[in-house]
Amino acid sequence: MLDDSPHQKIETVLGKLEKAFANGDIEAAVNLFQEDCYWRDLVTFTWNLKTLEGHDQIRAMLTEQLARIKPHDLRQDLSEVATEDDGVTQGWIEFDTGAARGYGHIRLKNGRIWSLLTTMSELKGHEEPKGFLRPMGAQHGSEPGRKSWKEKRETEAAELGYSVQPYCLIIGGGQGGIALGARLRQLGVPTIIIEKNERPGDSWRKRYKSLCLHDPVWYDHLPYIPFPDNWPVFAPKDKIGDWLEMYTKVMELNYWSSTVCKSAQYDDARGEWTVIVERDGKEITLRPKQLVLATGMSGKANWPKFKGMDVFKGEQQHSSQHPGPEAYAGKKVVVVGSNNSAHDICAALWEAGADVTMLQRSSTHIVKSDSLMEIGLGDLYSERAVANGMTTRKADLIFASLPYRIMHEFQKPVYDKIRQKDAAFYERLEKAGFMLDFGDDESGLFMKYLRRGSGYYIDVGACDLIADGKIKLISGVNIRELNEGGIVQDDGRELPADLIVYATGYGSMNGWAADLISREVADKVGKCWGLGSDTTKDPGPWEGEQRNMWKPTQQQALWFHGGNLHQSRHYSQYLSLQLKARMEGIPTPVYGLQTVHHLS
Secondary structure, eight states: OOOOOHHHHHHHHHHHHHHHHHHTOHHHHHTTEEEEEEEEEESTTTSSEEEEEHHHHHHHHHHHHHHHHOOEEEEEOTTSOOEEETTEEEEEEEEEOSSEEEEEEEEEETTEEEEEEEEEEEETTOOOSOGGGOOOOSOOSOOTTOOOHHHHHHHHHHHBTTTBOOSEEEEOOSHHHHHHHHHHHHTTOOEEEEOSSSSTTHHHHTSOTTOBOSSOGGGOOOSSOOOOTTSOSSOBHHHHHHHHHHHHHHTTOOEEOSEEEEEEEEETTTTEEEEEEEETTEEEEEOOSEEEEOSOTTOSBOOOOOBTTTTOOSEEEEGGGOOOSGGGTTOEEEEEOOSHHHHHHHHHHHHTTOEEEEEEOSOBEEEEHHHIIIIIITTTSSHHHHHTTOOHHHHHHHHHHSOHHHHHHHHHHHHHHHHHHTHHHHHHHHHTTOOBOOOTTSOOHHHHHHHHSOSEEEESSHHHHHHTTSSEEEESOOEEEEETTEEEETTSOEEEOSEEEEOOOBOOTHHHHHHHTOHHHHHHHOOOSOOOOSBTTBOSSOOSSOTTBTSOOSSTTEEEOOOSHHHHHHHHHHHHHHHHHHHTTOOOOOOSOOOOOOOO
């Protein structure tokens, strides 16, 4: 009998692919893929984050990269069982290249490759010191004048940035900068993280007091140190702040708090940056080879411009500056916006006794938190998933293995099910006048997040207050102007206010590049975030990956790192390996450097 098990089907394809690679037979390799196929590569073959769609794109990449990358020893991960369901065979693979070891995921249809994920796990000769490579810590024996661990750390802290220059400088010490700093620390890349706040975690502590994670704990682990088993499902902001502060200390990061970046300039001739920072009241010049902006995926606060903002006699805040509700009991507050921050702030103000109105100018996607956990995340990130043997790494890779081009097709059924389950909830909201949507193509929250980073709220209670009229709602109108006493709507009605909170989102991350480096460099690298899906706030053409995130940009030695905790954890691995390779002088032939289509 012929063995047509899922394992053997994958084994057969991998054997043919191995042979084609070894012979340099690109056509043979391409013909192992379906016509309708996707190959997502995270660094291993392209030294980029790149999704190749169809035979022509795969052929073009292999023509340029195969001889450079030298892939070999393709094999199945025998610790994982290959499976088959609904005509799709899938399994996990391991492989080597000339410079690295890789790991990936494969899906077959009709015996040919439908989707392939290849990711870089480690650089050969530059492995992280873990497992059998774990450092001893204690230095046994006797040696005159030897330094303790504490003394070595103090010496490093005193020298790095002064007599010794960092190889990498990370601007921004929130979750993204901290996660990347931890990865680089383990790879032996001298790195400084600079942060304007006084303590690690302050970017969370200083937000409105009701803020908490809307993503569940299983989705939010940091590299190396997962949250404890008794960590709350939705962590409050101050608890997250304390965790980040602890993490920064125990991971031995060189973290410069109360430090402000004043300017940065790249010297092409020297291949290094000149970065001026102010620390402890003194200007310090740093000369890193690589500069990472980890200033938050959301970028700079987006302040709207309305006629009369200078006339209004009340208080105006952007949601990022809102201190909390305590001072506004009995006050009339208008929150402009209807996404996550707007809902959270409205709910907290209502609890504190404010007369609060949400002004909704465009439709918003709403998903109940428990429905998202159960239906949207439960198979990968939940206690149920953990009980079924799911690990954080495996969940991250499964999610990464779905090409962005077709991800919406997998998301639509999820949100159709949620919409059916919560039909009565949505009916109550719409009856209150709330404008709902499920995305341009009905694909829900994750696609909205990946495409535009906005336009949604994960409901943890505020929607009931809106449906019940406790939070007042004005929807489908815009602001004509402000007068002394409040807002004049475009239909002429006046809305009195003592406080206006603009929950109006953020601009692209390259806005920070414009401020710190130059507008010329910001325009050279172009817009950050978005897929080019040609949906609302995500203009085409199609990019296939997040613009400029975690990968080389059009400005040499400038990188962007950010996103939610999941993305900070997952993609910090690939950015850290790209930086380490450059430090060690390993050739990094980048394939498919992103073309700039949008400036901001």
